[in-house]
Amino acid sequence: MALNIQKEPLENHHVKLIVEADPADWEKAKKQAARKIAKQVKIPGFRPGRAPYKVVLKHVGEGAIIEEGLEILVDELYPRLLEEAEISPYGPGKLVEISTFDPPVMEFDVPLAPVVELGDYKSIRLPYEPPEVSDDEVEEILEDLRKRNATSESVNRPAEEGDIVYMRVSARRLDIEDEDEAILYSGQFSSARIGEENSAAERQFFPGFSQHLLGVSPEEEKTFTHTYPDDYEDEDLRGAEVEFKVLVTNVQTYQLPELDDEFAKEVSDFETLDALRADIRQALEQNAQQEYQQAYGEEVLQKLIEDSTLHYPPEALEDQKEQVIANLKQRLAQDGLSLESYRQFLGQSDEEFEAQVAEAAENGLQRELVLAEVAQAEKIEPDADTFNRTSTALLQSLISDMTPKQVRDLQKGDLIPRLLSSLAADMTLSRALEYLSTIARGEPWPPEAEEASPQAETADADAEDAAGEEEPAASEAIATNETPTPAAESATEPTTQESEAE
Template sequence: MNVKATNKVETNRYELELEVSPEEFNEAINTVYKRESKKMNIPGFRKGHAPRAFIEKYYGEEVFYEAAIDHLYRPMVMEAVEKSGLQVISIGEFKIDEIGKDKGILCKLNVVTKPEATIEGYKGIEVTHPAVEVTGEDIDREIDRVRERNSRIITVEGRAAENGDIVTIDFDGYVDGKQFDGGKADNYELTLGAGQFIPGFEDQVVGHSIGDEFDVNVTFPEDYHAEELKGKPAVFKIKLHEIKVKELPTVDDEFVKDVSEFDTLDEYKKDIEKRLQEQREKAADSDVENQLVEAIIEKVQAEIPDEMVENEVDEIINSFAYRLQSQGLKLETYLKYTGQTTDDLRVQYKPQAERQVKVRLGLEKIAELEGLKPTEEETEAEYQKLADSYGMPLESVKNLVTVEGINGDIQNQKAIDLVKANAVVVEKKAEEEQAGEKKPAKKRASTKKKAEAAEGEEAAEKPKRRSSKKAESTEEKNEG
């Protein structure tokens, strides 16, 4: 196969003139003849044993042309893309101009190419570093959460119900003297003061004791979900069976020994403070990186073809479907439950795809301008990191993930690290953050730190791994 010409049609779009020699074409015809002839009945021959010349005479000379073209298409397209030297992202129209045993094939292939991006001003970007502070109240709130997890429910006797109690009741509701759907239940557990029921209901249970039978008079809100009950007065007949209360453990050294590896409350509080500090530093660094990504998106200039965005939408939906599958749910089932279609998902994810494409183009351009390339050691380390993360043998990961994809990820990470290292970070004080003020603050150059890979939908604004061999061939993806 030969690429006779590469013609630029418009920005990011080319027409490749291709030529398949008569020898190559006839070889392809012979290949498909051996396969297809087994299904053919030719008078005078046993099924599958008719010579090619007899079949072509019986059905016409072009009988195997279409199958031969199908046989040649994929390798021809891949070779054409490689020989053209273009960075093809999508395959378009394929048109045959001439075809014949003596001529071979003269054809044209339209392709869409990766856009040329430009970016300026990626050094010295000013971003705000959120305040990182852990207060005594923060530590107390964390301890309270642990107390909640370690609480126990005990039955209360000898007193009336109070806000905060968990009561077990029977209730039977009436509107206009008639029972209504959903208004009756037995042995229902209700936390008083939690606002689970209609306003005023729980307040009227407070003060009653075990065994009491009484009425609760309320009015359904005007915006109540059931049309027939909106704004209607109702009477609920109540019987109170049980009063329980959540008992929280006392915060002391014994509590600490039960819930942690520490022996004293002081040690436990210091550990909580350290963990909260680390979490908030990590969140603050992620916030800074998100600001830098936003700045890159604004600064990169490129005429991005629609096909590139649509390919990215495909990647996002495939990734979403894989996550659903890992939870035992098919995409089709999810769409049915949510009343959506695949087209709805495509519309929903298109803005995200546009941003991902743009930031990736920006980072790739920065890496090119700065000469950022991964070393063999970095590539191997990234493969090992993936193997450890997924619990797979290293060689299995290498078979699934292309080295080009791995190196692209490393290169893009180097680019974002460089942008971070050269950014001007404004430190925001805690009191300013609480007050929502924007006062001038002290500036510092950022330190270079490895960006953490985001999980789930938050990864949308960051360069995404594009290294699965299943999606390696653009031609394969767009053939249909």
């Protein structure tokens, strides 16, 4: 017989379900409860579990049987209730109220599974203009290679333009009378290449610092003052007048190698400088293409999110917040840091941290829900070859340090299926993003030659990174959270409030 169900939508993507239990089901549940209690409680004159219902009722009281009977009734009734009410739950519902016990009339509050109403993603078009690599960018890389292969030699003469100077620096503020508070540095070791804008000393003290070292010889000391501008990045030093005392400990010449074919042979596997230049350009173009493609894909996705309507319960967002924090802790642990020390370093208040986590969680949840809906609508699946290659690398990495017994134990559990399922879900979302980017460029799907698809290359690289490469730096962990929405594994199991159930 069908259940007598009243269904009422609630705010925050929940639904209220009021159901009246069948009297026969309720009597059956109470008898099962009595047998269960009889096995747990010693009743004089009866073996465990053999006492009649009325004897158990008299021995433990009606309240105990009702409490136990409700648990049995709800466990049997709740899955049927969801099915007959045609409810797709996000997670377990909550037994809110029992208005009567003869038979029980129960009220449940159930969070609903997320629902996504996609915008017209097939009509989204955004200009696709990959950046070009300039000659200056190539030369900048070559210049960096020259610097890394430069030679130096100590000299006993006054420092000249281009020399490397090693020094001890002391500094005090002239606008503060207290000597202890005025001291900024006391014998601080530093170095600078005179004329180089981004040297260690230029970054640590102030731009142009190295010019004050011209003409100073080893073991000589020079004193000079500097007034920081009112818009200086360090607010504490804005407008401050500071006296610097610099003791030069060493002066070295700095010789850059000639930029020719011999240099190319020394720093690479190429025979000519032109071949090295071409390789640098190709690498820069690939990096620029991948970065642009990733940004382009996210722009398309954000447009679709704005055009779509999403409904999800607060529980989904809370689960996503927990996952954001868990991912952050894991990445920090790889760097030997705790969440507390990380927050202290950033100087974040509780409110600032919670706001950052909430924003990342909401963005991540909406991103995953929309991509998953696109994948379902377009029947998108991971590329089989990429999945096989990536999953093999993942499993090899997982068992690389295990003993044969540990590998056998691993195979008996459910960790491997869960890892492969998670990998497949991640790759499906990446491929859905590739699909959106392809359509937004006005190109056909699937691409005629997927090997040439920049988005496909990026998706494959991302998937392989997930199989064994290092995760993003801790400072990026919150913003890059991409963990799939937690599955509602116990969605058909309600929670109860004991005080109300009694």
